[in-house]
Amino acid sequence: AQVWGMSRSTFQVAVVSMIMSVSVLIGSLWGGVMADRTDRRTLILWARGAAALAFAGLAVNAYLPEPTLWAIQLCVAWDGLATGVSVTALMAAAPGLVRDDQLPAAGALMSLTGEIGSISAPFLGGVLLAAWGPAPVFAFTAVTTALTTLLITRVRPLPPGVAEDEEDGDGKRFRSPLAAFRFALRDRVVGGLVLLGGVTAVFNVPVVLFPEMVDRRFDGGEVMLGLLYTAPAVGAVLVSATSGWLGRAARPGRLLLAAAFTGGLATLGFGLSGDPVLAFALLAVGGAAGTVYEILEYALVQHHTPDHMRGRIVSVITAQGTSGDIVGDAEVAAIARWFSPAGAAILNGAICAAAAVAVAVAVPGLRKATLPAPGADDDAPPGAADAADAPAAPRV
Structure with a gap:
């Protein structure tokens, strides 16, 4: 909505959407590699912290007397990378938090929250934009993202598993x-x-x-x-x-x-x-x-x-x-x-x-x-x- 209001150009809106999609793709691929090399909880923390900074950047830009499109594009790319990394690391870490027989339930919960978010987020975002404007909405999102990042610190460390062959020094x-x-x-x-x-x-x-x-x-x-x-x-x-x-x-x-x-x-x-x-x-x-x-x-x-x-x-x-x-x-x-x-x-x-x-x-x-089956041997x-x-x- 902000991009359209600034440019009155569908092309510029499409450019921002494309930047988001491409950066999420790159972040997902890179995040998958890192999730198998480092502690997954730490990776999620860094990624969600980076997303909070991206929203803070969008808020600062929106508060300027003359916001710039290039700043929006930069922050959107940064947020897309962070989102791709955090989503991939979260999905890779989930089996370490539940039993194997609970995986369908975990998948259903993630799907349900995603669908509810896809329905409610656009509506809520539209209401808040109409009431506050883009700058306060971005600032609010930055704060809530930072708060959810702090909650992740309560999760125990989630290091990746190690392949048996890696013990022989062939880890690369x-x-x-x-x-x-x-x-x-x-x-x-x-x-x-x-x-x-x-x-x-x-x-x-x-x-x-x-x-x-x-x-x-x-x-x-x-x-x-x-x-x-x-x-x-x-x-x-x-x-x-x-x-x-x-x-x-x-x-x-x-x-x-x-x-x-x-x-x-x-x-x-x-x-x-x-x-x-x-x-x-x-x-x-x-x-x-x-x-x-x-x-x-x-x-x-x-x-x-x-x-x-x-x-x-x-x-x-x-x-x-x-x-x-x-x-x-x-x-x-x-x-x-x-x-x-x-x-x-x-x-x-x-x-x-x-x-x-x-x-x-x-x-x-x-x-x-x-x-x-439910109650099956976890090992x-x-x-x-x-x-x-x-x-x-x-x-x-």
């Missing part, structure tokens, strides 16, 4: 970013999740098409557009709030693949629908399926990844989502221009559904993957629960 090979990619290529569960996640990240629900579809297909206005934007979050919150059954699923790998398939069909149906009520319902189903996928992806990745590689693997998953949004928006905009917005939604949904089927057939290890090695069903040689 196992600490390198490429080691995580080699692990993902070999592992039957993580590799399948990375493969499917890359497809679903790009060919996701085409949110950028909503304004044009509301105008051309549904003959609606801003209220209908707001409802379509809200629909996926409604389904996501409902699943997150009632997700206890996910931790008891006998075959979470199959359920994850079914969720990816269902989400693809829901997007395809949205592209075919001509009724706004049906479109809302399909988007809600897609949001629910996407949340089931995210919760199980989180739990399976955390359980099947060795602790000394968890930061880098998590950074790959996080980077997929960030880069997928950027590439996906460009992809769907191009297809919508060549064909139609509805055609772009149909194509995206069909690709996601087909990818789920293809991965289910090509990666049997993911299809057979399990998670520890069991990753993947022990499904060892009997898995092929002897991991492959993707």
Whole structure:
């Protein structure tokens, strides 16, 4: 809002958004490497402290008689880097705070708080901006970010695990970013999740098409557009709030693949629908399926990844989502221009559904993957629960 008010340029708004996305991507990749090399709590503390400084910089700039765009861009880039590092380190540290059988619940809690934040934050931010203006809002955010950073000091140290081979002095090979990619290529569960996640990240629900579809297909206005934007979050919150059954699923790998398939069909149906009520319902189903996928992806990745590689693997998953949004928006905009917005939604949904089927057939290890049952032995090695069903040689 501040950038638009200063420049009256959509291009400048897009530039700031792009800077944020790229810096989060870089921060996620770098944060994944650092999370496997240093204490994760310390990394989170430094990253959130840096984010507080970024908001303080935005506040100082906003209080100036003539705020500058370059200062906003610099602070946004700094905040994006800090956010990417802290999110990756937090996700890598989470399994050290809960038991393996509680990973689905932890994933559901993170998903629920994220969805509630995505719904409430824009509304609350708009109210505060209207009441106070940008400078006090940035200052308030800087203070609250600093306070949450202080709370993290109450968490015990969370050092990364050590690979057995590192004890022989070959630590650099196992600490390198490429080691995580080699692990993902070999592992039957993580590799399948990375493969499917890359497809679903790009060919996701085409949110950028909503304004044009509301105008051309549904003959609606801003209220209908707001409802379509809200629909996926409604389904996501409902699943997150009632997700206890996910931790008891006998075959979470199959359920994850079914969720990816269902989400693809829901997007395809949205592209075919001509009724706004049906479109809302399909988007809600897609949001629910996407949340089931995210919760199980989180739990399976955390359980099947060795602790000394968890930061880098998590950074790959996080980077997929960030880069997928950027590439996906460009992809769907191009297809919508060549064909139609509805055609772009149909194509995206069909690709996601087909990818789920293809991965289910090509990666049997993911299809057979399990998670520890509630109350299972915490000391069991990753993947022990499904060892009997898995092929002897991991492959993707």
